[in-house]
Amino acid sequence: MPAIFKSNLNLLVTGYGCCKQDIFAVQGALYDIQRFCINFVNTPEDADLLVVQGFYNKEGITRVLNIYERMSNPRGVIAVGTCVLNKNLFSKDSKLLDWFRSVVKIYMYVPGCPPRPEAFIYAVLRILDES
Amino acid sequence: MLNILKKIFFILLLSGLNLYICEYFSNKLTSRMELRRGYRINKEVSIGFPMIRFLKILSNDRKISIWTVFIFILSFLIWCAVPLSSNLVLVENDYSLIISISLYFFLVAALLFNLSESSYRKIFSENTKKLLILITFMVPVLLSIISIILINKTTSLKEIVNSQYRYWNILIQPLGFLTFFASTSLQFKLLGVSRKGYLSEGTGIGREGKGLDKVVEKISVYMIIFFLIIIMALVYLGGWQNLYVINGGIMLALKFYLIFFILLLIDRIIVRIDSYKMLVKINLRFLIPVSLVNFIVTFGFFILRDVYNLI
Amino acid sequence: MDNNNNKTYPLPGVVFREEMKSDLEFILKDKVDRITGTGFDLLIELPPENLYVVVKELKENPRLRANIFGGMNACKNNKRNFLLINLRSAYNDLSVLLKMEMQNDDIETGYIEAANILEEFYKAAAFYKRTSRIARCDFNIEIPPGILDGLDCFDINIYADEDKVKEAYIDTCVSRVLDYEFYRDMKIYNLIAIINRFDWKAGIFPELCLCSAIEKLLQLKPTKRARYIRMLLCELYRISNHIYFILNICNILQYDIAYSMCHLERERVLGLIETITGSRVAPNFIRIGGVKKNIEEETLADIRKNLPLLFENIRKIEKIMTEDFLIIERLKNIGIISKDTALEYGVTGPNLRASGARNDLRKDNDFISYGDLSFTTPVGREGDCLERVIIRFREIFQSLRLVNQIINNFPEGDYIKKINLPHLEFQPGAISQDIECPHGIFKIYMEVGEKDIDSLVIKGPSMNSLILGGEIIKGESLEDIDLILMSLDISPGEIMNTQYKTEY
Numbered sequence: 006m007p008a009i010f011k012s013n014l015n016l017l018v019t020g021y022g023c024c025k026q027d028i029f030a031v032q033g034a035l036y037d038i039q040r041f042c043i044n045f046v047n048t049p050e051d052a053d054l055l056v057v058q059g060f061y062n063k064e065g066i067t068r069v070l071n072i073y074e075r076m077s078n079p080r081g082v083i084a085v086g087t088c089v090l091n092k093n094l095f096s097k098d099s100k101l102l103d104w105f106r107s108v109v110k111i112y113m114y115v116p117g118c119p120p121r122p123e124a125f126i127y128a129v130l131r132i133l134d135e136s
Numbered sequence: 137m138l139n140i141l142k143k144i145f146f147i148l149l150l151s152g153l154n155l156y157i158c159e160y161f162s163n164k165l166t167s168r169m170e171l172r173r174g175y176r177i178n179k180e181v182s183i184g185f186p187m188i189r190f191l192k193i194l195s196n197d198r199k200i201s202i203w204t205v206f207i208f209i210l211s212f213l214i215w216c217a218v219p220l221s222s223n224l225v226l227v228e229n230d231y232s233l234i235i236s237i238s239l240y241f242f243l244v245a246a247l248l249f250n251l252s253e254s255s256y257r258k259i260f261s262e263n264t265k266k267l268l269i270l271i272t273f274m275v276p277v278l279l280s281i282i283s284i285i286l287i288n289k290t291t292s293l294k295e296i297v298n299s300q301y302r303y304w305n306i307l308i309q310p311l312g313f314l315t316f317f318a319s320t321s322l323q324f325k326l327l328g329v330s331r332k333g334y335l336s337e338g339t340g341i342g343r344e345g346k347g348l349d350k351v352v353e354k355i356s357v358y359m360i361i362f363f364l365i366i367i368m369a370l371v372y373l374g375g376w377q378n379l380y381v382i383n384g385g386i387m388l389a390l391k392f393y394l395i396f397f398i399l400l401l402i403d404r405i406i407v408r409i410d411s412y413k414m415l416v417k418i419n420l421r422f423l424i425p426v427s428l429v430n431f432i433v434t435f436g437f438f439i440l441r442d443v444y445n446l447i
Numbered sequence: 448m449d450n451n452n453n454k455t456y457p458l459p460g461v462v463f464r465e466e467m468k469s470d471l472e473f474i475l476k477d478k479v480d481r482i483t484g485t486g487f488d489l490l491i492e493l494p495p496e497n498l499y500v501v502v503k504e505l506k507e508n509p510r511l512r513a514n515i516f517g518g519m520n521a522c523k524n525n526k527r528n529f530l531l532i533n534l535r536s537a538y539n540d541l542s543v544l545l546k547m548e549m550q551n552d553d554i555e556t557g558y559i560e561a562a563n564i565l566e567e568f569y570k571a572a573a574f575y576k577r578t579s580r581i582a583r584c585d586f587n588i589e590i591p592p593g594i595l596d597g598l599d600c601f602d603i604n605i606y607a608d609e610d611k612v613k614e615a616y617i618d619t620c621v622s623r624v625l626d627y628e629f630y631r632d633m634k635i636y637n638l639i640a641i642i643n644r645f646d647w648k649a650g651i652f653p654e655l656c657l658c659s660a661i662e663k664l665l666q667l668k669p670t671k672r673a674r675y676i677r678m679l680l681c682e683l684y685r686i687s688n689h690i691y692f693i694l695n696i697c698n699i700l701q702y703d704i705a706y707s708m709c710h711l712e713r714e715r716v717l718g719l720i721e722t723i724t725g726s727r728v729a730p731n732f733i734r735i736g737g738v739k740k741n742i743e744e745e746t747l748a749d750i751r752k753n754l755p756l757l758f759e760n761i762r763k764i765e766k767i768m769t770e771d772f773l774i775i776e777r778l779k780n781i782g783i784i785s786k787d788t789a790l791e792y793g794v795t796g797p798n799l800r801a802s803g804a805r806n807d808l809r810k811d812n813d814f815i816s817y818g819d820l821s822f823t824t825p826v827g828r829e830g831d832c833l834e835r836v837i838i839r840f841r842e843i844f845q846s847l848r849l850v851n852q853i854i855n856n857f858p859e860g861d862y863i864k865k866i867n868l869p870h871l872e873f874q875p876g877a878i879s880q881d882i883e884c885p886h887g888i889f890k891i892y893m894e895v896g897e898k899d900i901d902s903l904v905i906k907g908p909s910m911n912s913l914i915l916g917g918e919i920i921k922g923e924s925l926e927d928i929d930l931i932l933m934s935l936d937i938s939p940g941e942i943m944n945t946q947y948k949t950e951y
Contacts, residue, residue: 026728034707095641413777418773
């Protein structure tokens with residue numbers, strides 16, 4: 006029974022950035038993430054995992070934190086791409102992102118600019134195995 | 137008394153089992169329209185996930201309203217007059233078809249009332265629009281049902297099934313079956329049975345509500361579709377006695393899953409229809425005229441045959 | 448007007464521009480500081496207090512009639528602060544950049560003042576005024592940024608009566624992530640590596656625009672093979688972008704079968720791109736004077752093998768989409784853009800062509816060597832959502848035809864002219880470059896010092912589409928908003944804008 010509970014993750018992709026199209030390419034028939042029972046949703050209440058990617062300003066980070074608070078049963082946060090890992094590509098100061106990383110615990114980092122779809126699938130499967 | 141409890145238990149078990157199987161297949165088919173790499177289950181743990189879907193939502197929140205209770209009761213009460221096999225029926229009387237159709241109507245109305253609680257206005261307006269369109273799709277269903285009643289001269293589902301011992305009603309009422317089926321498949325699309333909102337910005341029924349509310353809505357949506365499929369299988373494709381070797385229950389299950397899969401496949405190849413423009417194009421210009429023609433022809437046939445005894 | 452916009456072959460541009468320059472110098476004699484010719488446009492430098500007079504003259508003089516408002520950008524760095532306003536004319540080839548030098552640090556107030564002045568002449572300029580959201584509380588629906596690529600860079604505030612949209616206001620506060628000086632301390636090759644994020648649906652075009660601007664400054668012409676490789680990549684990215692557009696439309700329509708077929712075809716095209724550049728969405732492939740890598744014979748054979756498959760499958764998708772009466776009913780007669788409206792708001796590219804104006808920079812002002820190849824520019828008539836979908840299909844087929852011609856006539860020779868980039872010395876000056884990207888005309892304006900780039904302004908075409916999108920959803924019903932905005936093919940990277948220093 007615990008093995009059954011582990012499966013069936015709902016992902017919510019937030020943010021605004023170029024990693025998004027490679028994350029969504031995972032839905033296609035070539036990569037097909039749904040064979041692992043992983044779905045994409047667009048309401049925070051249904052989501053288990055939050056995927057954070059792309060460029061953020063103050064407004065954007067406030068919205069992501071708002072979404073994170075609305076998630077009823079969060080299993081973790083995945084950070085995708087160099088912009089969230091290190092610093093924004095087009096902005097020199099990384100104060101805002103440092104603060105964000107200190108507020109929210111990020112379970113998995115997917116490096117790459119942008120990462121390939123296989124890398125994203127690998128990260129999600131690692132979370133499935135570890136939890 | 138014990139007998140009735142046993143029947144209730146069996147009906148609940150059957151509907152729960154069907155809920156589970158249909159949720160599983162509709163989930164699986166969504167990812168595998170192309171079926172490029174064949175149909176196979178990669179991880180055996182994934183078998184359990186439709187159930188988990190329900191359980192998980194249930195554990196989060198316990199918000200409940202009076203309409204939720206109504207919807208929950210109605211979605212199981214809808215089975216009381218429908219005979220799943222020759223023995224498995226709770227209420228046996230001569231008006232079972234009318235009772236079940238009116239329960240179906242009440243269920244849709246309760247869904248509509250439940251939406252009036254929603255606070256986010258865009259979702260509220262879209263969902264209300266969807267359900268109002270759904271109610272207009274009930275007109276072809278009602279017209280084809282009335283034609284069937286006129287043909288068979290009875291309102292009891294059991295007698296309608298028994299009267300088809302030589303040939304199915306679909307041979308006498310092809311237009312009626314066509315409108316019934318089209319209406320069912322469009323309701324399937326409208327209710328968003330197989331679509332979990334993967335990235336689609338469109339808001340489905342039960343998108344916003346969370347907790348128990350949402351589970352009940354989901355169950356009721358499935359029950360509406362199951363009910364329509366069962367009625368279709370009983371009224372148009374039931375009771376042909378040349379295949380008496382096979383048990384009637386098994387035959388009904390086969391028909392049920394066949395129709396469900398055809399509906400799932402049709403769901404993939406039509407676009408969403410939740411706008412009044414589409415309603416006018418599909419329903420008012422095609423489905424309702426065709427079902428009206430069918431009804432008028434049947435009514436004329438009925439008058440000639442039974443009132444004046446000409447045929 | 449029709450004659451000028453429906454032309455197939457351009458006027459002799461350079462001669463005309465010189466003539467126009469002397470005209471402008473005569474008309475705007477004492478109101479402006481200087482008029483110079485950059486690569487594509489005329490640059491008019493003027494003091495901020497003369498803006499009203501100059502714009503009035505440009506708009507109302509019957510010889511100029513600059514009726515298209517291209518856009519407005521602010522540029523601020525340690526050397527100079529200026530505002531850049533782009534005005535064009537639909538009646539002749541006039542395209543001017545108004546440059547206003549500002550005093551230190553008051554560029555944000557100057558921006559709002561300029562927008563207020565421009566609003567009297569152009570409706571689209573009202574978008575650039577920063578109105579605070581608290582002041583506009585008469586809206587009753589707020590739609591947050593969506594999940595889909597293209598709807599995620601703005602939120603819409605709507606005042607709706609029943610389910611008809613009466614008033615709409617688009618706020619792009621989420622996408623204000625740029626620093627004013629992100630290119631400072633950056634070498635040119637670093638800039639080439641990151642500039643493709645300004646249009647991440649088709650990453651090759653910003654790189655190409657930047658490199659051809661620098662090449663124009665150095666008066667360097669790449670070899671024939673390099674130009675053909677560039678054209679090949681451009682067309683492959685155009686196909687990929689248009690398939691992605693159709694995929695998103697199918698997703699909103701919940702048309703699952705075409706959605707998954709589009710995914711497969713997009714992966715096929717991205718696979719071809721990956722064999723050439725080594726990356727899916729951020730190519731980093733164009734270099735000054737050529738391209739990064741040569742294309743091998745096997746890659747060409749691979750493309751040759753895949754072309755018929757692509758053609759067949761996209762034809763199949765087109766057939767199932769355009770023969771379905773439900774889709775036609777759904778898309779027809781919503782989001783109609785007339786030709787005049789599209790021109791007025793400065794929309795370019797397929798969106799303008801769907802409204803009936805023949806405007807293709809590949810034909811009009813050949814920036815690589817499209818003159819060697821034969822293709823047609825598809826033009827629509829109605830300007831509704833269906834027309835915009837159909838025009839993308841027709842452009843995909845034209846691009847496939849172009850790719851076929853390119854790989855069949857692939858020239859021999861070097862793929863790059865080697866230059867010594869660290870010791871490069873420019874002649875200081877300003878240059879602007881236009882390019883036909885899949886969404887419209889992509890524009891880069893830059894000023895170079897002796898060694899590096901002093902100021903850089905990047906302006907994508909999607910901003911104009913978004914402003915027009917805010918206009919045309921008025922009067923439509925609530926359920927069509929997503930569809931209309933998605934049918935304008937907004938690339939989120941082009942909406943990316945500079946951050947506010949002060950909260951409004």
